[in-house]
Amino acid sequence: MFLAWLAEHATEPGTDTLRRVHGLVPLTGHSAHTTAWQLAEQLQVAARTPGELLAAVAQDQRRTVIVLPDLHASTEPAAIEELACELAGFAHVRVIAETRQPSATLLAQAPAVMDLTDPQWTDPDRHTAWAATAQTAENTVEPAPERPDQANPVDLDDPASVCAADPLHVTAAYEATDNPHGGLRAAWLRSGASLTRPQTPATRACVLRAALGDAADPRLQDSLAALAQEAGWNVRWNRVRGDINPPWPGPVHAMSAGAARQNNTLAVLDHQGVVRLLLTDSGHPQGRLAHPVTEASALTVTQDASTILLGPDGRLSLHDSPTATQSSGIAGLMDQGTSTWERILREAPPGARITALASDGDQLATGGLDGTVRVLAWNSPGVTHHSTLLHDAAVTALAMLSTPAGPDLVYSGGQDGRVRLWATDQEPLQSAVAERGCAVVALAAAPAEDKVALAIGWADGLVEYTVTGPDSGTSRRSFQPGPPVRALSLLPGGDLMIGTDESLIRLEPC
CATH class of the missing domain: 2.130.10.10 (YVTN repeat-like/Quinoprotein amine dehydrogenase)
Structure with missing residues (x-):
């Protein structure tokens, strides 16, 4: 709740530069790769891996604030903690992370810690009332409805199923297996930084088709092309x-x-x-x-x-050009003079960068x-x-x-x-x-x-x-x-x- 309030007020138009949040990824269901992809999109850099994200952030020396709620609910807490610590190591970057149980990795960075269970942050009477309400709700709550991808598990061999499913769920499933799934797994992980963005199944199919290797099941090309008809692009070859x-x-x-x-x-x-x-x-x-x-x-x-x-x-x-034909005889002798492009290049400013x-x-x-x-x-x-x-x-x-x-x-x-x-x-x-x-x-x-x-x-x-x-x-x-x-x-x-x-x-x- 605290980080939700912080993000809401720190991303509004006109927010003071010193209070602005530049990257926000609620980490529930995220892996280290999908976290890097989301942050890269928000920070307007391109990165396929956490390492590439770190390299891009290192090159951009502008002040950057990153907020990472629900670290404990991610699929790879340790890997994301490592990424967060690496980001926080840059002098121009500040990272605010939320977790229920700070690990030794996080505490080794000597962070400023705000423990919301500490009495100094809590009104005793309001906390008692909230706790009683929460306990009552816990005793009467009905099971949460299944997410669509839980009720209907994605078929990782089926392009239509993959393109229509929750992209975070698909990424996690492909990361958890070595099965190539006909070539879809490699194509998805190669282009995942694009596929996890909000988009139509047709656009996602077009991106996947453009990332498909020649070792993939040849039937996938036609299947993805048919799914991508409304994407606005046809992949001629790749x-x-x-x-x-x-x-x-x-x-x-x-x-x-x-x-x-x-x-x-x-x-x-x-x-x-x-x-x-x-x-x-x-x-x-x-x-x-x-x-x-x-x-x-x-x-x-x-x-x-x-x-x-x-x-x-x-x-x-x-x-x-290695494919250019060479003149012979008198024409060849005449062609040995200074060419137009040699004359043009001689005019390039000397020593100019x-x-x-x-x-x-x-x-x-x-x-x-x-x-x-x-x-x-x-x-x-x-x-x-x-x-x-x-x-x-x-x-x-x-x-x-x-x-x-x-x-x-x-x-x-x-x-x-x-x-x-x-x-x-x-x-x-x-x-x-x-x-x-x-x-x-x-x-x-x-x-x-x-x-x-x-x-x-x-x-x-x-x-x-x-x-x-x-x-x-x-x-x-x-x-x-x-x-x-x-x-x-x-x-x-x-x-x-x-x-x-x-x-x-x-x-x-x-």
């Missing part, structure tokens, strides 16, 4: 960790479909700096760049299928730590420069789009949680295209007939997809795969590619 045919390409740190308009390929950068080329219609491998760039953080594929990589020192490097990049046509956009976006455009016989300050913090993502009847557009996402739009021949729009309380981690833009499609990946794992037309307004939909989103690409026709540390997914809006 690759998850452990897949063999075609192979999972590894963790996706960045990707670019710039060359897809010419040869149906997607360039994917992994955690070791290796760039692989995949067919966009199936995910089958088509080769890789000859040399990895260790600790590379971003890439863009140019119109001529060259790849530009952003290295750990903030410098850019140009790489030929670049944090994001994108390209379109003969133009390259770069973003910096100071929030500035620069565009270098080839305009024979030289390179033209444009720059403007778009963010109050580092630029974290960029997308470029050439429009047939209008100016070239640059979309910019920042650590400040804003997406800005800039046409290089005009002043940037003053209002943000989108804004949330967490950083932008990925952007993609592409033409869709007479419209513009824009995909935004946020640090809490949400992907927002909008299509805007001059006469039809804006349509919106979203998808949250579960693992943190690392990269996005939009393909011709509007299909969306999502890359995470665990998966690569192609979604068709429908």
